[in-house]
Amino acid sequence: MNVTLKESSLEKFFNPSSVVIIGASNAPFNLGATICKCLKEYISYRGTVYAINRAGEAVCGCDGFTSVHDLTEPVELAVIITPARVVPQFVRDCGAKGIQHIVIESSGFSEQGDEGKRLQSEIDEAARQYGMRILGPNCLGVLDIQSRFCCFYGAYPEIVEVFDKPGGVSYIIQSGGVGVLLLESLMTDVQGPHKMVSIGNKSDVDEADLIEYFNRDGTQVIAIYLEHVGNGEKLMSMARRVSKPILVFKSGRTAEGTAAALSHTAGMASNDAVFESACRQAGIIRLRSVGELHSMPKMLTEMPLLRGNRIAVFTNSGAFGSISADLMVEAGLALPRLGAASRELLAKIGGVFNINNPVDIGPAPPQTYLDIFEILLSDKEIDGLLLMSSIWREFIIDVMKELVEMCKRYDKPAAIYTPNSVARILSVRKEFGLPLFDTAEEAVRALAVSHEQFRYHRKKENPYARNHQESA
Amino acid sequence: MNVTLKESSLEKFFNPSSVVIIGASNAPFNLGATICKCLKEYISYRGTVYAINRAGEAVCGCDGFTSVHDLTEPVELAVIITPARVVPQFVRDCGAKGIQHIVIESSGFSEQGDEGKRLQSEIDEAARQYGMRILGPNCLGVLDIQSRFCCFYGAYPEIVEVFDKPGGVSYIIQSGGVGVLLLESLMTDVQGPHKMVSIGNKSDVDEADLIEYFNRDGTQVIAIYLEHVGNGEKLMSMARRVSKPILVFKSGRTAEGTAAALSHTAGMASNDAVFESACRQAGIIRLRSVGELHSMPKMLTEMPLLRGNRIAVFTNSGAFGSISADLMVEAGLALPRLGAASRELLAKIGGVFNINNPVDIGPAPPQTYLDIFEILLSDKEIDGLLLMSSIWREFIIDVMKELVEMCKRYDKPAAIYTPNSVARILSVRKEFGLPLFDTAEEAVRALAVSHEQFRYHRKKENPYARNHQESA
Numbered sequence: 001m002n003v004t005l006k007e008s009s010l011e012k013f014f015n016p017s018s019v020v021i022i023g024a025s026n027a028p029f030n031l032g033a034t035i036c037k038c039l040k041e042y043i044s045y046r047g048t049v050y051a052i053n054r055a056g057e058a059v060c061g062c063d064g065f066t067s068v069h070d071l072t073e074p075v076e077l078a079v080i081i082t083p084a085r086v087v088p089q090f091v092r093d094c095g096a097k098g099i100q101h102i103v104i105e106s107s108g109f110s111e112q113g114d115e116g117k118r119l120q121s122e123i124d125e126a127a128r129q130y131g132m133r134i135l136g137p138n139c140l141g142v143l144d145i146q147s148r149f150c151c152f153y154g155a156y157p158e159i160v161e162v163f164d165k166p167g168g169v170s171y172i173i174q175s176g177g178v179g180v181l182l183l184e185s186l187m188t189d190v191q192g193p194h195k196m197v198s199i200g201n202k203s204d205v206d207e208a209d210l211i212e213y214f215n216r217d218g219t220q221v222i223a224i225y226l227e228h229v230g231n232g233e234k235l236m237s238m239a240r241r242v243s244k245p246i247l248v249f250k251s252g253r254t255a256e257g258t259a260a261a262l263s264h265t266a267g268m269a270s271n272d273a274v275f276e277s278a279c280r281q282a283g284i285i286r287l288r289s290v291g292e293l294h295s296m297p298k299m300l301t302e303m304p305l306l307r308g309n310r311i312a313v314f315t316n317s318g319a320f321g322s323i324s325a326d327l328m329v330e331a332g333l334a335l336p337r338l339g340a341a342s343r344e345l346l347a348k349i350g351g352v353f354n355i356n357n358p359v360d361i362g363p364a365p366p367q368t369y370l371d372i373f374e375i376l377l378s379d380k381e382i383d384g385l386l387l388m389s390s391i392w393r394e395f396i397i398d399v400m401k402e403l404v405e406m407c408k409r410y411d412k413p414a415a416i417y418t419p420n421s422v423a424r425i426l427s428v429r430k431e432f433g434l435p436l437f438d439t440a441e442e443a444v445r446a447l448a449v450s451h452e453q454f455r456y457h458r459k460k461e462n463p464y465a466r467n468h469q470e471s472a
Numbered sequence: 473m474n475v476t477l478k479e480s481s482l483e484k485f486f487n488p489s490s491v492v493i494i495g496a497s498n499a500p501f502n503l504g505a506t507i508c509k510c511l512k513e514y515i516s517y518r519g520t521v522y523a524i525n526r527a528g529e530a531v532c533g534c535d536g537f538t539s540v541h542d543l544t545e546p547v548e549l550a551v552i553i554t555p556a557r558v559v560p561q562f563v564r565d566c567g568a569k570g571i572q573h574i575v576i577e578s579s580g581f582s583e584q585g586d587e588g589k590r591l592q593s594e595i596d597e598a599a600r601q602y603g604m605r606i607l608g609p610n611c612l613g614v615l616d617i618q619s620r621f622c623c624f625y626g627a628y629p630e631i632v633e634v635f636d637k638p639g640g641v642s643y644i645i646q647s648g649g650v651g652v653l654l655l656e657s658l659m660t661d662v663q664g665p666h667k668m669v670s671i672g673n674k675s676d677v678d679e680a681d682l683i684e685y686f687n688r689d690g691t692q693v694i695a696i697y698l699e700h701v702g703n704g705e706k707l708m709s710m711a712r713r714v715s716k717p718i719l720v721f722k723s724g725r726t727a728e729g730t731a732a733a734l735s736h737t738a739g740m741a742s743n744d745a746v747f748e749s750a751c752r753q754a755g756i757i758r759l760r761s762v763g764e765l766h767s768m769p770k771m772l773t774e775m776p777l778l779r780g781n782r783i784a785v786f787t788n789s790g791a792f793g794s795i796s797a798d799l800m801v802e803a804g805l806a807l808p809r810l811g812a813a814s815r816e817l818l819a820k821i822g823g824v825f826n827i828n829n830p831v832d833i834g835p836a837p838p839q840t841y842l843d844i845f846e847i848l849l850s851d852k853e854i855d856g857l858l859l860m861s862s863i864w865r866e867f868i869i870d871v872m873k874e875l876v877e878m879c880k881r882y883d884k885p886a887a888i889y890t891p892n893s894v895a896r897i898l899s900v901r902k903e904f905g906l907p908l909f910d911t912a913e914e915a916v917r918a919l920a921v922s923h924e925q926f927r928y929h930r931k932k933e934n935p936y937a938r939n940h941q942e943s944a
Contacts (some may be wrong), residue, residue, distance in 0.1 A: 029835075154864075177789030177862065177891060184893035227794055251791065256807050257798035260790070260830050290795060291911055317649030318732070319723065322699055323762060326729030335728050358732050390649065392626075419649060421656035422910070423898050438894070439763055 009133055010205065010213045012101040014195060015147035016077035018048040020068065020099070022090050023082035023106075024060075025053035031105075031153040032081045035141075036060040038155040043148050043163055050075065052090075068093040077101045079141060079151045084108030087137065088122035095130030102127075104137035105153055110201055111138055124203055139200025140176030143183075145192060146218070152179070152198075159183065167191025168220030169297040172210045173198045178225045178290055185294040188426045190302060190435050194219050206230055208238040215242045221297045225290065226250045227261035232278060239282035243460040245300050245453045249287040250275065283456035285449055292445070295437060299446035302404065302435040303413035305457065306450040308383035309333045312376040313358035315388040320419055320440060321358030324386055327444040333451070336381060345375045363392070369399040377410040384447055385414035388440065391428060400434050413450055417443035481605055482677065482685045484573040486667060487619035488549035490520040492540065492571070494562050495554035495578075496532075497525035503577075503625040504553045507613075508532040510627040515620050515635055522547065524562075540565040549573045551613060551623045556580030559609065560594035567602025574599075576609035577625055582673055583610055596675055611672025612648030615655075617664060618690070624651070624670075631655065639663025640692030641769040644682045645670045646699045650762055657766040660898045662774060662907050666691050678702055680710040687714045693769045697762065698722045699733035704750060711754035715932040717772050717925045721759040722747065755928035757921055764917070767909060771918035774876065774907040775885035777929065778922040780855035781805045784848040785830035787860040792891055792912060793830030796858055799916040805923070808853060817847045835864070841871040842878075849882040856919055857886035860912065863900060872906050885922055889915035 019039070024032030032051065037060045039045040051059040056066035065071060068078070068090065078094045080087055084106050094102055109120040120137065127134050135142065141151035145166040150159065162183055171193055173179040179198050186192050195217070197210055207224055208231065214222045222244055229235055229250075239246050252258035253272045279286045287293060311333050315321045328335050338346070338357050346355040349371055354360035359372060369389070376382055387403065389396055400416060407414050417437045418425060429436045437443040491511070496504030504523065509532045511517040523531040528538035537543060540550070540562065550566045552559055556578050566574055581592040592609065599606050607614065613623035617638040622631065634655055643665055645651040651670050658664050667689075669682055679696055680703065686694050694716055701707055701722075711718050724730035725744045751758045759765060783805050787793045800807050810818070810829050818827040821843055826832035831844060841861070848854055859875065861868055872888060879886050889909045890897055901908045909915040 175789065175791030178791045180862070181891045181893070184896065188893060188895045225791070227791065251794040251798055253798045254801040256801050257794045260797045261794035289911065289913055290791075291913075317647070319647030319650045319697070319699065319762075322723040322729045322733035325732045326723055326725045329726040329728050390652070419653045421653070421660060422894060423660045424656065426895050426898075439761065441761055441763075 012076045013135055013142050014144040016047060018075045019077045019079060020050040020052060020075045022052040022078055022080045024051035026057060026059055033059050034154050035079060035151050036062045038150055042157050042160050043150055045148050068097050075099050079103045081105040081153055084119050088119055091123050091126045095126055095132055101133050103135045103141045103151055105139055105141055107138040109137045120203055127204055134204040136200040140179050140198035143196040145194060161187050162192035165192040168194055168301045169223055170194045170214045170219040171196040172207050172224045174225055174227045182294050188430045189294060190298045190429060190433050202230055208234040211238050211242055215244055221245045221300050223293050223297055224248045225293060227252055236278050236282040239284050243457050246284045247287050247296060248284050249290060249293055283460055285452050295442050296446055296449050298435040299450050300453060303407055304411045305454040306384045306413050306447055307454055309451055310336050310381060310383045311386050311447060312382045313386045314372055314376060315358050316361050316390060317419055318360050320388040321360050324388055324440055324444060325358060327441060331444050331448040333447055339381050342375055342379045366395045366399050370402060373403055373406055377406055377412050384412050386443060387414055387416045388419060390419045397428060397432055415443040415446045484548050485607055485614050486616040488519060490547045491549045491551060492522040492524060492547045494524040494550055494552045496523035498529060498531055505531050506626050507551060507623050508534045510622055514629050514632050515622055517620050540569045547571055551575045553577040553625055556591050560591055560598060563595050563598045567598055567604055573605050575607045575613045575623055577611055577613055579610040581609045592675055599676055606676040608672040612651050612670035615668040617666060633659050634664035637664040640666055640773040641695055642666045642686045642691040643668040644679050644696045646697055650697045654766050660902045661766060662770045662901060662905050674702055680706045683710050683714055687716055693772050694718045695765050695769055696720045697765060699724055708750050708754040711756050715929050718756045719759050719768060720756050721762055721765055755932055757924050767914050768918055768921050770907040771922050772925060775879055776883045777926040778856045778885050778919055779926055781923055782808050782853060782855045783858050783919060784854045785858045786844055786848060787830050788833050788862060789891055790832050792860040793832050796860055796912055796916060797830060799913060803916050803920040805919055811853055814847055814851045838867045838871050842874060845875050845878050849878055849884050856884050858915060859886055859888045860891060862891045869900060869904055887915040887918045
C-alpha cells in the first residue's frame with residue numbers, strides 16, 4: 001500500500017468540502033442531528049452537509065436521503081453514528097459510492113465482546129477492499145478550527161468560542177470525554193486548539209498517523225491522551241522523526257487503570273515502564289495528568305524554550321520564594337546564587353528585600369518590576385525566570401505583558417504564577433491572553449517541560465551533537 | 473507560669489472588645505489606616521477602635537491619640553504597625569498601660585540581621601516583664617468570622633464576602649501572602665474560614681498554642697502553613713492530644729527552600745524526614761501544596777470520614793474510570809471488584825456500560841444516578857464513593873446535592889469531581905455549595921486524606937485499639 005498516498009489522504013478528515021451524516025434524523029435525542037446542528041447553526045461550516053435516515057428527511061436544514069446510494073453529488077467524508085450492527089453495511093455502501101474517508105462514532109465494536117469484534121473485522125475488511133481510511137470506531141470525530149469543521153456529537157452552542165481563538169496545539173484524544181473537557185478548559189486559556197481528533201478504537205488511523213499529519217500542518221504542539229498503544233514501534237519511530245513538541249498523557253499506568261481502559265476503548269495492556277523508557281528515547285514528553293494537556297502547551301507556544309536549567313525566581317511573597325525553591329529542586333531545576341554583577345544592580349533598586357535568588361520585593365512600582373526583569377533576563381548565568389507576584393495592583397497585568405515581550409527579546413522563557421485565587425487567574429488569563437499558570441506547581445512543571453523539549457529538539461535536529469554542549 | 477491562664481488568654485486576640493492600632497495615620501499609603509478602614513467600613517466590627525499616630529488625629533472615624541498613655545478607656549488588644557526601631561517602646565507603653573495582648577505586624581526583627589535580633593530581644597524582655605502575649609512580629613494578624621474582627625493590613629472591601637459564609641476551618645499561617653491567597657480562594661469554596669491567624673516570627677504565640685486554642689473553640693479542622701518549626705516537641709505533643717484534624721503544609725523541604733524560608737520568617741532549619749516521621753506519630757496530616765490548604769478541608773467538613781480504603785468509582789466517562797483507577801492505586805486506595813449482589817442490582821438498571829468497578833454509565837436520567845448511589849453506598853464491602861460525572865445536564869447538580877445527603881445517611885463519604893473546566897466547577901461549587909474538587913487528582917487525594925484522618929482519630933480517641941480492627 002502506498003504510504004504517501006495514505007498520509008496525505010488524512011486531509012479530508014479535517015477539511016472535507018462535503019460530508020454525509022449517516023444516522024442523523026429528527027427523532028428526539030438523535031445524536032447525528034446534533035452534528036448537523038453544530039455544522040449548520042453553531043460554527044457555520046462552509047461545505048455541504050447531507051443526512052441519511054430511514055425517512056430520507058432533511059435534518060437541521062441538511063438534505064436527507066434514505067441511502068448513501070441516493071446522494072447525487074460526490075461526498076468527501078462520511079460520519080456514521082448508528083447502532084453498531086448496521087455500521088458494516090453503511091461502510092460498504094460508502095465504499096461502493098466512492099467515499100474514501102469514514103468517521104465511525106458508534107460504539108459496540110472490539111471494546112464490547114465477541115460480537116463487537118466480529119463487526120469490527122467486517123469494517124476492517126470493507127476498508128481494505130475499497131481502500132478507505134477509517135477514523136474510530138467508538139470515537140467523537142474531528143474538530144478543525146481553520147476549516148471550521150466539527151463532527152463531535154452532542155456539541156453545544158458555546159463550542160463556537162473555541163473557533164474564535166485559534167491556537168497552535170493539535171490534540172489526539174482516545175476518549176470523547178477528555179476531548180470535551182479539554183475544549184471547555186481551553187475556553188479560559190490563552191489559545192483554543194488548532195485541531196482535535198478523537199481516535200477511539202483506532203482500527204485504522206492511529207496516533208502515529210496523526211503525529212505525521214500534524215508535523216506537516218500549522219500545528220506547533222502535538223498533545224495526546226492515550227489509553228493504550230496499539231503499535232508501539234510505529235508510534236516511537238514516528239515520534240523520533242518529529243521535532244515539534246509531542247506531549248502524552250497515558251492512563252492505564254497500573255493494572256487497575258489498564259483493566260478500566262480496556263473496557264472503554266479496546267486494546268492491549270502494556271507495561272508502563274517500557275512505555276516510559278520508549279517515550280524518553282523517542283523524545284516524547286510524558287505528562288502527569290489530563291490537566292497538563294491544556295495547561296502545559298502554552299509554555300511552548302507563548303514562550304521561548306528553556307535552554308538550560310538555571311532559574312531566577314522573582315516574587316513579592318517570601319513564602320512563595322521558599323515554596324517554589326522546594327518545587328524547583330524537586331523538578332531537577334537549579335536556583336543558582338546570582339553573580340556579583342546582578343546582585344549589585346539589584347541592590348541599587350529600592351524595595352528589594354532579598355537580592356539573592358529568590359529575589360523578593362515589597363510593594364514596588366511597575367518600573368522596579370521591569371528593571372528586575374531586565375537584570376535577571378540579561379544575566380548570562382540565568383536561563384529562565386519564575387515570576388510569582390500576586391496581582392495586588394492592576395499594573396501587574398501590564399508588567400506581565402511587558403515580560404512576555406522581553407522574554408522573546410532575550411530568547412529566555414518565564415513561567416508566571418500569580419498567587420491569587422484560581423478564579424482570578426482564569427479571568428485575567430482569558431481577558432488579557434497572558435500565559436498564567438493555575439498553581440505554583442504548574443508553573444515550575446512548565447519550566448521542566450520546556451527544558452525537556454529543548455533537549456529533545458536539539459537531539460532530533462542534530463542527533464550527533466556532543467554531550468558537553470548540554471548546558472543542564 | 474500558669475499554663476491554663478496563658479491558654480485562655482489567647483481569646484483576646486480573636487474577640488477583643490476594643491483595639492488600638494499603633495501606627496495608623498492619615499499619611500498616604502499608611503498600612504495602619506487600612507486596618508481601621510477594614511474594621512469600621514468593610515466588616516462592621518462591633519468594638520471600639522483607636523488610632524495612635526504623631527498628630528493624634530482620628531483615622532477612618534477611629535479616635536486618635538499621640539500615645540497609648542492618653543487612652544482614656546481600657547483597651548484589650550494593641551496592633552503595632554510602625555517601623556521596627558520604635559516597636560519595643562510601644563510594647564513597653566502597652567505593658568505599662570495594662571494592655572496584655574499585642575499583635576506586632578511590623579517586620580525587621582529576627583528575620584533581618586543582628587539589629588533585628590536585638591530589637592526582638594527587647595520585645596521579648598518587655599513581654600516577660602509585663603506578662604503580655606505577643607503575636608508576631610512580622611505577621612498579618614488575626615481574622616475571626618464570629619466576632620467580626622480582622623486586623624490584616626491591606627485588606628480590600630471584598631473581604632466582607634468571607635464573613636458572609638462562616639466555615640469550620642481555622643488557619644494558622646506563617647506568611648501573610650499565603651493567608652491572603654487562602655482567603656481569596658475560599659471565596660469560591662463551599663465555606664469561608666472559621667478563624668485565621670498569621671504567626672510570622674512567632675516570638676511568643678506559636679502553632680502549638682493555637683492548635684490548643686482551636687481545639688476548644690468551634691473549629692472543625694485546623695490547617696497550618698509552616699516555614700519552620702520552632703519547638704518541635706511542643707508542637708507534636710500538642711498535636712497528639714488533639715483529635716480534630718490537623719493538616720500541615722510546610723515549605724523548606726529542600727536545602728534551597730529552607731534557605732529561602734529563613735530569610736522570610738526567622739527560624740532554624742529542620743530535617744524534613746524527621747518532620748515527616750514526627751507528623752505521622754503525632755497524627756498530623758501532611759499536605760503537598762498550598763492549594764491543598766483550601767481544597768482538602770471540605771472533604772472533612774462536608775463528608776463523613778472514610779473508614780476503610782475500598783472505593784467504588786462511578787463515572788459517565790470511561791476515560792475517567794481508567795484515570796481514577798490509576799490515581800487510586802497510586803494513593804493506596806483499593807478499587808475492589810463489586811460483589812455479586814451489587815452487580816446483579818446494577819445489571820437491572822438500564823444504561824450501565826460497566827457493572828464492575830469503575831461503574832460506567834451512558835447518558836442516563838437522574839433516577840439512574842440515585843439508584844446507583846444507593847446500591848454502592850449500601851454495599852457493605854464499599855467504604856466510600858468517587859463520583860466522576862460531568863455536568864452534562866443541569867439535573868446533575870440536584871443529583872449531587874442528593875448524594876451529599878445520602879452520604880450522611882450511610883455515614884460514608886463521596887469525593888466528587890465533575891470532568892468540566894475549572895471555571896465551571898468553581899461557579900457550580902460557589903452557587904450550590906457543593907464540595908466539588910478542581911481535578912480528579914484532588915478528589916482522589918481527598919479520599920486518602922479522609923482515611924488518614926479516620927485512622928489518626930481512632931488512634932487518638934482510643935490509643936489501645938487493636939490493630940486487627942483496622943479495615944485498611
